[in-house]
Amino acid sequence: xxxxxxxxxxxVPIIQCSRSLRRAMLIFQIGTNNWQRQGEFAPGSGxxxxxxxxxxxxxxxxxxxxxxxxxxxxxxxxxxxYRVFKIEHDIPICExxxxxxxxxxxxxxxEQYDAYLKRLENEICxxxxxxxxxxxxxxxxxxxxxxxxxxxxAAQIVERRHKEGKTKLKHFNFVHGxxxxxxxxxxxxxxxxxxxxxxxxxxxxVFDGLSKTSGVWVNSEDYxxxxxxxxxxxxxxxxxxxxxxxxxxxxCNKGSTVAADxxxxxxxxxxxxxxxxxxxxTFVGKFADWKRLDAVLYAAKEYEATFPDLGxxxxxxxxxxxxxxxxxxxxxxxxxRTVFLGPKSQxxxxxxxxxxxxxxxxxxxxxxxxxxxxxxxxxxxxxGANSGGPTEFVKPGQGVLVExxxxxxTEPGMKRLGSKxxxxxxKALQMNWKRSMGASCVDFVTTNFSTLAxxxxxxxxxxxxxxxxxxxxxxxxxxxxxxxxxxxLLQLLNKLLPGRSTTACEQMLESSGALxxxxxxxxxxxxxxxxx
Numbered sequence: 001x002x003x004x005x006x007x008x009x010x011x012v013p014i015i016q017c018s019r020s021l022r023r024a025m026l027i028f029q030i031g032t033n034n035w036q037r038q039g040e041f042a043p044g045s046g047x048x049x050x051x052x053x054x055x056x057x058x059x060x061x062x063x064x065x066x067x068x069x070x071x072x073x074x075x076x077x078x079x080x081x082y083r084v085f086k087i088e089h090d091i092p093i094c095e096x097x098x099x100x101x102x103x104x105x106x107x108x109x110x111e112q113y114d115a116y117l118k119r120l121e122n123e124i125c126x127x128x129x130x131x132x133x134x135x136x137x138x139x140x141x142x143x144x145x146x147x148x149x150x151x152x153x154a155a156q157i158v159e160r161r162h163k164e165g166k167t168k169l170k171h172f173n174f175v176h177g178x179x180x181x182x183x184x185x186x187x188x189x190x191x192x193x194x195x196x197x198x199x200x201x202x203x204x205x206v207f208d209g210l211s212k213t214s215g216v217w218v219n220s221e222d223y224x225x226x227x228x229x230x231x232x233x234x235x236x237x238x239x240x241x242x243x244x245x246x247x248x249x250x251x252c253n254k255g256s257t258v259a260a261d262x263x264x265x266x267x268x269x270x271x272x273x274x275x276x277x278x279x280x281x282t283f284v285g286k287f288a289d290w291k292r293l294d295a296v297l298y299a300a301k302e303y304e305a306t307f308p309d310l311g312x313x314x315x316x317x318x319x320x321x322x323x324x325x326x327x328x329x330x331x332x333x334x335x336x337r338t339v340f341l342g343p344k345s346q347x348x349x350x351x352x353x354x355x356x357x358x359x360x361x362x363x364x365x366x367x368x369x370x371x372x373x374x375x376x377x378x379x380x381x382x383x384g385a386n387s388g389g390p391t392e393f394v395k396p397g398q399g400v401l402v403e404x405x406x407x408x409x410t411e412p413g414m415k416r417l418g419s420k421x422x423x424x425x426x427k428a429l430q431m432n433w434k435r436s437m438g439a440s441c442v443d444f445v446t447t448n449f450s451t452l453a454x455x456x457x458x459x460x461x462x463x464x465x466x467x468x469x470x471x472x473x474x475x476x477x478x479x480x481x482x483x484x485x486x487x488x489l490l491q492l493l494n495k496l497l498p499g500r501s502t503t504a505c506e507q508m509l510e511s512s513g514a515l516x517x518x519x520x521x522x523x524x525x526x527x528x529x530x531x532x
Contacts, residue, residue, distance in 0.1 A: 180230065265344070300312045
C-alpha cells in the first residue's frame with residue numbers, strides 16, 4: 001500500500017502512516033547475456049539472471065520482468081514477462097573470449113556503442129510502459145546486471161522516467177566479474193584493453209554516489225575492494241556480497257552413470273573410447289587462458305597412466321583457434337580417454353557431474369565459481385585453485401584447492417599446476433571422495449547456496465536501502481509547520497521500519513542533527529534521509 005500520511009483535527013499534528021515496506025513489488029531486470037533457451041548455450045551471468053527472474057516470479061507479492069540480448073533467440077510466445085533485445089551481431093563481451101562470442105566492446109566505434117545503448121534504453125522504456133499499463137502500477141526497482149553498459153543505461157532510464165513524473169523507480173546493480181576484469185586490465189595498461197570504458201563509466205556518474213544507483217551487489221567478497229578501487233566515491237556500506245544460489249531442481253544427483261549415460265553425450269569420433277572408460281572426471285569452462293584447461297590436460301597425462309579406466313570430459317567452447325589449440329594439445333600429449341563434448345545445457349551438466357568422481361576447475365582468480373556449486377549440488381566434490389572466489393567457500397568437506405602456481409602463464413608453470421591437480425585427482429579416487437563427501441556437498445549447497453535465499457536477501461536489501469526515501473516520501477506529505485515532535489517522529493519511524501528498534505530509531509534521529517530538544521526540524525531530517 002502507498003503511504004497515507006494524514007493530519008487529524010488537533011492543535012498538534014499527529015502523523016499516521018499505513019505504509020508497509022513489505023509490499024507488493026514490481027521489478028525490471030536488464031541482462032547482459034542470453035538465457036539458455038532455443039538451443040543456445042548460456043554463460044553464467046545469463047543463467048543467474050534467468051534464475052533470479054524465475055525465483056522472483058515464484059514468490060508471492062513479487063513480479064519480475066526482464067530483457068536480455070541475443071542474435072539467435074526470439075521473444076517467447078507463452079511468457080510475457082521477458083523479451084529479447086534483438087541484435088544483428090554476437091553479444092558484445094568485456095573479455096577476449098566467451099563461449100558465445102568473440103565480439104568485444106573495444107571493437108565498437110563510438111557511434112555503434114552510442115546507438116546500442118540508446119536503442120536498449122528506448123526498448124526498455126517502451127516495455128516498462130506497456131507493463132505498467134497492464135499491471136496498473138509503476139515499477140519499484142530496476143536491477144542492472146554487470147557494472148557497465150546496463151548500469152549506465154539504467155541510470156539514464158531512471159532520470160528519463162523521473163522527468164516524466166515517475167519518481168518511485170530506484171536502480172540497483174549486480175556486479176559480475178567480467179566488467180571489473182576489463183576495467184582492471186584498462187588500468188594496468190593491457191594493450192588489448194586500451195583505457196576507454198572505465199573512464200566512460202566513471203564519467204557517467206552512475207557509481208558516484210546513491211543518486212543514480214541505490215545499492216550494489218557483488219558475487220565475491222574479493223570484488224568489493226576491486227569495485228571500490230574503480231569507483232572510490234561509492235559508499236562502501238551499500239556494496240555488499242550476495243552469495244550466489246543454484247537451482248537445486250536442475251542441479252541434483254540425477255542417478256546417471258558412465259556405463260549407461262556417457263555415450264549419448266559424446267561426439268561420433270569419441271564413441272570408441274566409451275568401452276575403456278569406467279570412471280570419469282569433468283572440466284567445465286570457456287576456453288579462455290585463465291580457465292587453465294591446459295593444466296587439466298597436463299593432469300590427465302599423469303592420471304591416465306595411473307588409472308587405466310579413468311576418462312576426462314571437457315565441457316565448453318571458445319573461438320575456433322582456442323578449440324584447435326586445446327584439442328591439438330590433447331592429441332600431442334597422447335591422451336587416450338579425454339573427450340571434448342562442446343557446450344552443454346544445464347540438464348546435461350547435471351548428468352555429467354552426477355556420474356563424475358570429481359569436478360576440476362583450476363581457474364586463476366575465478367570471480368565466484370558457480371560451476372563449483374553446481375557440481376557440489378549433484379553430490380560431486382571439486383578441485384580448484386587457491387585464488388579468487390572459490391577460496392571463500394570450498395572447504396575440506398567439499399573438495400580441495402591446490403596452491404597457486406606463480407608462473408602459470410609459462411609451459412613449465414602450467415605443467416607444475418597440472419601435476420598438483422593430478423595429485424588431488426589421484427587422492428580423490430584412492431580415498432573415494434565421491435562416497436565420503438557427496439552427501440556433505442549436497443547439504444552444504446542446500447544450506448548456503450539456495451537461489452531462493454539469495455533472492456530473498458536481495459529483496460530485503462532493496463527495501464532496506466529504499467527505506468530512507470520511503471520515510472522521506474511520507475514527510476513530503478506533512479505540511480503542518482517546520483517542526484514535528486520527537487515522540488511523533490519515533491511513532492512514525494516505528495510504523496515505517498517495523499524491524500528497527502526504538503533505540504535504533506533514536507540513534508538515527510540523533511545522527512541527523514535535526515533534533516531540537518523534544519522537537520525535530522523535519523526538513524533537516526528529510527534532507528538527512530535523502531542523503532542516506
